[in-house]
Amino acid sequence: xxxxxxxxxxxxxxxxxxxxxxxxxxxxxxxxxxxxxxxxxxxxxxxxxxxxxxxxxxxxxxxxxxxxxxxxxxxxxxxxxxxxxxxxxxxxxxxxxxxxxxxxxxxxxxxxx
Amino acid sequence: xxxxxxxxxxxxxxxxxxxxxxxxxxxxxxxxxxxxxxxxxxxxxxxxxxxxxxxxxxxxxxxxxxxxxxxxxxxxxxxxxxxxxxxxxxxxxxxxxxxxxxxxxxxxxxxxxxx
Numbered sequence: 087x088x089x090x091x092x093x094x095x096x097x098x099x100x101x102x103x104x105x106x107x108x109x110x111x112x113x114x115x116x117x118x119x120x121x122x123x124x125x126x127x128x129x130x131x132x133x134x135x136x137x138x139x140x141x142x143x144x145x146x147x148x149x150x151x152x153x154x155x156x157x158x159x160x161x162x163x164x165x166x167x168x169x170x171x172x173x174x175x176x177x178x179x180x181x182x183x184x185x186x187x188x189x190x191x192x193x194x195x196x197x198x199x
Numbered sequence: 200x201x202x203x204x205x206x207x208x209x210x211x212x213x214x215x216x217x218x219x220x221x222x223x224x225x226x227x228x229x230x231x232x233x234x235x236x237x238x239x240x241x242x243x244x245x246x247x248x249x250x251x252x253x254x255x256x257x258x259x260x261x262x263x264x265x266x267x268x269x270x271x272x273x274x275x276x277x278x279x280x281x282x283x284x285x286x287x288x289x290x291x292x293x294x295x296x297x298x299x300x301x302x303x304x305x306x307x308x309x310x311x312x313x314x
Contacts, residue, residue, distance in 0.1 A: 129308045130307045130308055131243075131308070177243070179303075185303075187294070191241070
């Protein structure tokens with residue numbers, strides 16, 4: 087069975103601090119996709135990033151960056167220079183060949199001014 | 200990416216009534232859509248896979264007679280919560296898989312409150 091673990095339940099930071107969200111996944115499939123979504127208080131899911139299992143290249147996109155380590159089954163996400171608008175629940179998710187998404191429990195990020 | 204419209208965004212209903220939630224794929228023909236449920240301060244859990252022209256596939260523990268899914272066209276799937284009770288109060292969100300099913304696009308979600 088596949089599983090996504092977000093060990094951090096809540097993170098609180100002061101504006102401009104960096105925030106790193108941890109995600110560890112389990113799967114026996116060799117082909118899979120990993121996602122990070124943001125869910126603001128309004129409830130909608132906002133797509134942030136996607137990575138496939140064959141691409142371990144880590145990238146930076148604006149204030150977002152991610153670290154995909156297949157050897158440790160981790161897909162961590164970092165917000166640099168956090169802003170109050172970054173306050174939300176962040177979900178890591180795993181997509182397999184059956185096209186179903188398995189979500190982690192979510193990490194609530196609070197950025198204080 | 201695909202545009203997914205979900206309606207209504209919020210609904211309050213009386214216990215015992217039924218509520219229908221619509222999920223429309225506006226610019227993509229979706230043979231498969233997914234319905235998720237999210238209880239307050241919890242994660243999203245897959246309820247069922249909606250298949251165009253055939254029966255939905257329900258996840259373990261989800262009552263198919265209570266959560267009726269109809270996917271009559273390539274652009275519309277509906278979820279009907281029948282005889283709703285307060286414990287059905289939740290956030291329901293649909294998604295469409297596209298691009299060889301490596302992308303997932305979500306509707307805006309429906310917050311259901313049963314009083």
